[in-house]
Amino acid sequence: MNLDWSRKALAVSLAMGWSALAAPASASEGVLEIIPDLRLVALLIVLFLLLVPVLNRLLFRPLLGVLDERDQKIEGTQERAAQLGQQAEAELARYEAAVRAAHAEAERARKAALEVAQTRHAESVAAARSESAHVVESARRELTGALKEARSALQAQTRELAQEAAARILGRSLS
16 A cells, blocks of 8 residues: 555656656747757756666566566466367367267168168068968969869760760660
8 A cells, every 4th residue: 555655656756857857948938959958968867767766666567567467367368278179179079979970870770770671571572472382382283173173074074975965866875
């Protein structure tokens, strides 16, 4: 608190000193002095040399300290942002890899299910063909048996009819 007050007092006294030194120059009556008064130059040099360490201690060091601290905070924040960016990229890469793996697994599962379905379909088609072949074969056997019976019956009927026809033609019985 005391340091703050002393800084303000120093600033006010410096401002008053500068204005006092500037007053005679501005009060001159249109006369331009090319060579300044040596006492004034010496006083300004002494004031400058006295103010440099004071301003360095009270103004420049704290200001530069604040600026350095700000730069360090900015660098720290930038480093943290870079780290977070790298972590985000790593997470994104992991996520994309997981998505690719999930897609690949889903594609493998789809292909496996498709192969199973095709195998089952082929098996059911083969079973249906086998069953239909058995049914056709059974029907052929039945038809062959029925055809033989029909031929036998027709042959028997043909003989009987032939005998009857011959008996009618001859007018007598052949048996």
